[in-house]
Amino acid sequence: ELDLMKILFADYETGLLAGRKHEEEVLKKNHPDWETVFFEYDDNQTEFYQVLEDADALVTAFLKIDDEVLNHAKKLKIISVDATGYNAIDLDAAKKHGVRVCAVRDYCSDDVAEFAISLACALVKNIKTYNCQIDDQKIWDYSKASPQKRLSEHVLGIFGMGRIGQKTLRLARGLGMEVVAYDPYLPKEIAKTLDVKLLSKEDAFKKCDLLINHMRLTAETKNFFSSSEFFMMKEKKPYFINVARGESVDEKALLEALDKGFIKGCALDVLQSEHPDLESCPFVGRKNVLLSPHAAFYSQTSMVMLEEIACQNIVSFFEKRLDDVDWFVD
Numbered sequence: 611e612l613d614l615m616k617i618l619f620a621d622y623e624t625g626l627l628a629g630r631k632h633e634e635e636v637l638k639k640n641h642p643d644w645e646t647v648f649f650e651y652d653d654n655q656t657e658f659y660q661v662l663e664d665a666d667a668l669v670t671a672f673l674k675i676d677d678e679v680l681n682h683a684k685k686l687k688i689i690s691v692d693a694t695g696y697n698a699i700d701l702d703a704a705k706k707h708g709v710r711v712c713a714v715r716d717y718c719s720d721d722v723a724e725f726a727i728s729l730a731c732a733l734v735k736n737i738k739t740y741n742c743q744i745d746d747q748k749i750w751d752y753s754k755a756s757p758q759k760r761l762s763e764h765v766l767g768i769f770g771m772g773r774i775g776q777k778t779l780r781l782a783r784g785l786g787m788e789v790v791a792y793d794p795y796l797p798k799e800i801a802k803t804l805d806v807k808l809l810s811k812e813d814a815f816k817k818c819d820l821l822i823n824h825m826r827l828t829a830e831t832k833n834f835f836s837s838s839e840f841f842m843m844k845e846k847k848p849y850f851i852n853v854a855r856g857e858s859v860d861e862k863a864l865l866e867a868l869d870k871g872f873i874k875g876c877a878l879d880v881l882q883s884e885h886p887d888l889e890s891c892p893f894v895g896r897k898n899v900l901l902s903p904h905a906a907f908y909s910q911t912s913m914v915m916l917e918e919i920a921c922q923n924i925v926s927f928f929e930k931r932l933d934d935v936d937w938f939v940d
Contacts, residue, residue: 612641612928612929613641613643613644614643614645615641615644615645615666615667615928616644616645616647616664616665616666616667616685617637617644617645617646617647617665617666617667617669617921617924618647618649618661618662618665618667618668618669619633619646619647619648619649619669619670620648620649620651620658620661620662620668620669620670620673621650621651621670621671621672621673622650622651622652622672622673622884622885623650623652624672624884624885624903624904625670625671625672625673632914632917632918633646633669633917633918633920633921634646636917636918636921636922636925637921637924637925639925640925640929641925641928647661647665649661651673658673658679659679659682662679662682662683662686663682663683663684663685664684664685665683665685665686666685666686666687666688666928667686667687667688667689667690667924667927667928668683668686668688668689668690669689669690669691669692669920669921669924670689670691670692670698671691671692671693671695671698672693672698672884673698674698674700675689675698675699675700675703675704676700676703677700677703677706677707680703680704680706680707680709681707683707683709686707686709687708687709687710687927687928688709688710688711688712688923688924688927688928689704689709689710689711689712690712690713690920690921690923690924690927691711691712691713691714691920691939692714692916692917692920693713693714693916694713694714694715694716694717694718695713695826695827695855696711696713696939697827697855699711699939701939701940704940705940710927710938710940711938711939711940712923712927712935712936712937712938712939713936713937713939714915714916714919714920714923714936714937715936715937716773717907717912717915717916717919718906718907718908718909718912718915718916719773719774719777720777720912721906721907721908721909721911721912722774722777722824722853722906722907723774723777723778723780723781724781725853725879725902725905725906725907726774726778726822726824726851726853726906727778727781727782727785729851729853729877729879729900729902730761730764730766730782730820730822730849730851730877731761732877732900733820733849733851733874733875733876733877733900734758734759734761734764734820734849735758735761736755736756736758738897738898738900739754739755739897740752740754740755742897743755759819761785761786761787762785762786762787763819764787764788764819764820765787765788765789765790765817765818765819765820766782766787766788766789766790766818766819766820766821766822767789767790767791767792767809767814767815767817767818767820767821767822767848768782768789768790768791768792768806768822768824769791769792769793769811769814769821769822769823769824769825769834770792770793770823770824770825770826770854771791771793771796771800771801771804771806771824772793772824772826774824774853775791775793775822775824776804778822778824779791779804779806787820789806790806790807790808790809790814790817790818791806791807791808791809791814792808792809792810792811792814793808793825796808811839811842812842815839815842815843815846815848816842816845816846817846818846818848819846819848819849820848820849820851821843821848821849821850821851822851822852822853823835823850823851823852823853823854823858823859824853824854825854825855825858826854826855827854827855827857827858831855831858832857832858833857833858833859833860834858834859835850835852835858835859835860835863835864836860836863837860837863837866839863840863840864840866840867840872840873841867841872843867843872843873844870844871844872847871847872847873847874848873848874849873849874849875849876849877850864850867850873850875850876850877851876851877851878852876852877852878852879852880853879853880853906854880855880856878856880856881856882856883856884857882859878859882861881861882861892861893864876865892865893868896868898868899874898875898875899875900876898876899876900877899877900877901877902878893878899878900878901878902879901879902879903879904879905879906880904881893881901884904919936922934922936923935923936923937
């Protein structure tokens, strides 16, 4: 029976990364007869239900999996989330249907921390302004952008001091920056070990020149950065960087903060929509906004690790080596 497994990889086009041979190698190393199916989801539920119907395992990052979906997955035994965030999965529904859910604890924390610091450097050093002036206007003049403080003179506030936040802390200190943090769940002894000062969000907004969001998306952090939070930033006028989840930010409030000058600018690797309409997106084309397509995690090393861990989780599960599964989130 173990030899007849069907492993379904299903996601939006951006979630189904090209060249997934490594995943098949991991799955079929000891189980060459396992069937692997790759399905690009385009909001056609009927087609999705058809390929899901006889799947034993599902690998996905962004598809919403709820009770209705699981009603069409009679054979499904495990969902392996090929990401660290698993908020698209209804864990209660999965439990009801007897489906285990696992995710990848860490595969890209170095990459996201590097990306966050890169965005901070780009904002402070006016990189977009100069690039646009040269490319679009053929202007070669450093004085066309306002001079900023040196990066080492900026106070950085990190929101969320998990693995990624801690790596960002080390990189920022390497650049000579003073770093403070907001994380109500970080044990005080760990903060002491890291030698980082924990502040309330209000105090962080008043003190920091740069703010980086690394918080996991939860009920408490959904729309965490809203009108009242951006209003509190107006004295310091920091740069705001989001490399966590788009749903953590009230986008209307962020637009208002940009228009009213409560913040100097922002860098957004994520938006509320994973598939924004760039023709109508109000953040596109702004001189003080940097946008990237949820790319902070993306490197050669991280992609190999992600594929390997997500697929090894399935192998370990079906081989009943549950202790070897990286991270059961249910």
